[in-house]
Amino acid sequence: MSQTHNETVLSGPEIQQKIDEMAAAVYTLAGEPKELVLVGIQRRGVPLAERLSNVLKEKGVAVELGALDITLYRDDLETVGPRPVIGETRIPGELAGKYVVIVDDVLYTGRTIRAALDELTDFGRPDKIALCVLVDRGGRELPIQADVTGATVSVDVNSRVDVFLDEIDGKDAVELSRGWRE
């Protein structure tokens, strides 16, 4: 794998600023939320959901946190070979009647979100499910769109968007590598 061009899409402070804006947008979107549940998708959606909930809690909004690993709901297990390690799934209590926001780092084909929707509905019937992502890079293969987006980049299939988060990677950054495929 050769990385020919590396650009920074978002720096650390910019990420934090985006998260503040996303939290505000989630709050507006939810209106008068009965019960708000932020569900982060493993792995980097989980710390993102945590940060969003921290911002919301500072503003006095009650939020519950969850984590979702969609591996068992993927539609490409036949072709991925040795099995990806499965992360923790943790849903706080009943989802019925709640307002669930799925949180992920990058929105690309939409297949992860399709799997997440299937998995969430197996847990119960939320009143509403919304999608909040840090970066939308286009390239959808399914009719799925985000309700709240931190940043949008338009790149082709030969580019890669990497999100680094302090909790997992020891730094905050969103980087774009063009032409990473040989």
Add this chain to the structure above:
Amino acid sequence: MSAVSLGKDLIGLEHLTPEQIQLVLDTAEPFKEVSERQIKKVPTLRGKTIVNLFYEASTRTRISFEFAEKRLSADTVNIAASGSSIVKGENLVDTARNLEAMRIDMVVIRHPSSGAPGFLADRIPSNVVNGGDGKHEHPTQALLDILTIRDNLKTISGLKVCICGDVLHSRVARSNIWGLLALGAEVGVCGPKSLMPYGLEELGVRFFPRPEEAIEWADVLNILRLQLERMNAGFIPSLREYNRVFGITNARLERAPKDILVLHPGPMNRGVEIDSDVADGPHSVILDQVTNGIAVRMAVLYLLAGGKPDLAEGAKG
């Protein structure tokens, strides 16, 4: 994505690497949560057909596999030797080939002959899981035993585990010994000399002639069932005497210098190899083993379903 894979079949723990055993244990962890959900089902093996081919009686193992398969959304068929064409004299490979002709994906097999699952695995393209073969191995039982120990004591490496009872006839013992040694545990066995196989010392397994010594030494006791159906050859004088000398009783456990964990693969002969006070007492994790059994089997099925060699090769690139 992990580079370790289980390959096509799970025949035994003897030839697995510590990394492969670890992979199954780690993969079992998230599957525990699936069984706690309101809808205890994930679509992972949707469209896969699994045949449970049981040439020997089994309740726990067969039901546990069946739950695991159903919770992964696979379609399952159970075949018991009695009441099938096996009693008409069809041989193992013909039975399996006929099943293959019906487009199955996996076979879970229990067989009275040691080596039958391995024999089958070499001859059919479907994944084969050993559900216990003769006196050879019972890998998923050992994996669930090891997972239960790890859950309770947080580690396997450095632990002292003593397998008590009829080691000679026990496939559970063999799989446990190989699995535990691979993960760095010390393993002992305890029971009448007439129920011990040859060559255990060469594996680095210690022999304790008396349960008192085993209890003094061990962190964990895995108490095997005295296989009554195999006892007609005069291995022990009587069940009562066996219980008096080798039975794990509260009176014996009370003299343990430290907390001791008690496992039993089931079905138990209460009052023979284990007393009811122990089986239902605070040391016992016997029902945790049963719960973990489903998670371990889900992990194994999940890992094997993706373990077609060509895919594994492709994913390395």
